[in-house]
Amino acid sequence: MKLTAALLLAPLALVAAAPKPSTHVSYDGYKAYRIATGQDAASIKSKLAKFAAVQFNNFDFNPNQELDVAIAPTEIPAFEALGLKADVVSQDLGAEIAQEGSLGSYEKVSAQAVPSLSWFNTYHAYNDHITFFNDLQAAYPQNSETFTIGRSVQGRNIFGIHLWGSSGKGSKPAVYFHGTVHAREWITTKVVEYIAYQLLVGYSNDTVVTAILNNYDFYILPVVNPDGFVYSQTTDRLWRKNRQTRSISSCVGTDINRNWPYKWELPGGASTNPCSQTYKGLAAGDTPEIRALVNLTQTLANGRGIKLYIDWHSYGQYILLPYGYNCQVRAANHARQTSLASSVAAAIRRPYGSRFTYGPSCSTLYATTGSSTDYVTDVARSELAWTVELRPTSSSGNGFVLPASQILPSSIEQWEGMKYLFATM
Numbered sequence: 001m002k003l004t005a006a007l008l009l010a011p012l013a014l015v016a017a018a019p020k021p022s023t024h025v026s027y028d029g030y031k032a033y034r035i036a037t038g039q040d041a042a043s044i045k046s047k048l049a050k051f052a053a054v055q056f057n058n059f060d061f062n063p064n065q066e067l068d069v070a071i072a073p074t075e076i077p078a079f080e081a082l083g084l085k086a087d088v089v090s091q092d093l094g095a096e097i098a099q100e101g102s103l104g105s106y107e108k109v110s111a112q113a114v115p116s117l118s119w120f121n122t123y124h125a126y127n128d129h130i131t132f133f134n135d136l137q138a139a140y141p142q143n144s145e146t147f148t149i150g151r152s153v154q155g156r157n158i159f160g161i162h163l164w165g166s167s168g169k170g171s172k173p174a175v176y177f178h179g180t181v182h183a184r185e186w187i188t189t190k191v192v193e194y195i196a197y198q199l200l201v202g203y204s205n206d207t208v209v210t211a212i213l214n215n216y217d218f219y220i221l222p223v224v225n226p227d228g229f230v231y232s233q234t235t236d237r238l239w240r241k242n243r244q245t246r247s248i249s250s251c252v253g254t255d256i257n258r259n260w261p262y263k264w265e266l267p268g269g270a271s272t273n274p275c276s277q278t279y280k281g282l283a284a285g286d287t288p289e290i291r292a293l294v295n296l297t298q299t300l301a302n303g304r305g306i307k308l309y310i311d312w313h314s315y316g317q318y319i320l321l322p323y324g325y326n327c328q329v330r331a332a333n334h335a336r337q338t339s340l341a342s343s344v345a346a347a348i349r350r351p352y353g354s355r356f357t358y359g360p361s362c363s364t365l366y367a368t369t370g371s372s373t374d375y376v377t378d379v380a381r382s383e384l385a386w387t388v389e390l391r392p393t394s395s396s397g398n399g400f401v402l403p404a405s406q407i408l409p410s411s412i413e414q415w416e417g418m419k420y421l422f423a424t425m
């Protein structure tokens with residue numbers, strides 16, 4: 001996206017002449033389809049095997065789900081000749097990526113000044129997120145500190161911000177957020193940052209926010225998969241996994257939300273194929289990102305305990321409750337989690353009318369093994385452990401590539417939902 005910005009600034013004649021950077025995966029002319037898989041997932045999968053299709057959702061284990069794929073321009077005629085029951089959801093994925101907007105720039109604010117809300121008008125590079133959090137923290141030194149829990153495969157810091165209220169640092173149960181678990185889900189980074197921002201800006205000004213921060217310690221990590229995030233910005237906008245290599249394959253990346261050391265070994269909710277989008281790794285917790293996150297999770301669990309955990313994802317507009325590994329099992333407090341999710345969905349809907357579906361993860365969306373919410377529920381004993389899938393819905397276009405103009409609306413509706421949840425849970 002940075003390269004696109006540079007090209008836009010160049011004279012027009014130069015743009016026409018400039019070759020596409022060879023390192024950047026182009027989705028120009030790619031058409032995205034939603035395929036109704038019905039009960040025939042295996043046969044559809046085998047028909048698709050010869051296509052270099054980009055798979056959006058977790059197809060392998062969901063015979064009743066629809067499958068979203070992007071097809072390369074040269075393969076569109078052959079794909080359409082298959083005669084599958086499919087709707088076109090994007091006429092040109094490359095155009096949607098262009099429409100998302102180029103990455104914004106960020107100027108470090110002067111000492112102790114609050115960063116501007118204009119931060120939420122565009123997407124930003126990984127290093128800018130670090131600067132933004134450092135600036136935000138510096139403006140509220142009495143109620144916050146930044147922290148680093150470890151490094152990614154390629155040595156990038158996995159960082160976060162810790163917020164607290166009048167009882168002092170670390171004295172209350174934890175509210176714990178992970179953003180950008182999957183690299184291409186950029187909107188999640190912005191939404192968790194917006195929540196951190198509103199908590200700090202509202203403290204001492206807004207009675208509801210003040211009470212919230214006095215009741216909980218917040219641990220907000222905006223980019224838990226930094227290598228994948230950077231790769232999705234420099235090379236492949238639709239990258240999902242981390243950037244770990246394996247000696248058994250030339251394919252890169254493990255899905256870190258299939259690598260948590262709980263129910264990892266069960267079949268049916270992740271892939272053992274290193275080339276798959278949902279590759280689970282060779283052993284439970286064998287990614288540095290998950291090792292660091294498990295350590296933090298256990299530290300929080302053994303401290304004041306975890307009241308609420310949310311794993312932030314996109315897309316589909318869901319609030320997903322435990323469990324992912326089994327479609328029949330329910331959390332012990334399932335009724336309470338459902339009733340809270342229902343009220344949160346209503347609060348999210350108020351500003352712009354966005355409808356969020358809620359229910360247990362496995363039965364509402366699909367089976368997952370080695371996922372964070374199952375671990376945080378059963379091992380770390382969090383009272384509430386949800387996955388939120390942000391805008392857009394499955395039935396509108398754009399998918400992961402949410403236009404920058406929707407960063408603020410998406411953030412505002414989630415803040416409404418979260419404010420309600422923090423105040424009532």
Ligand SMILES: [Zn+2]
Nearest residue numbers: 182185313314
């Ligand atoms: Zn995701």
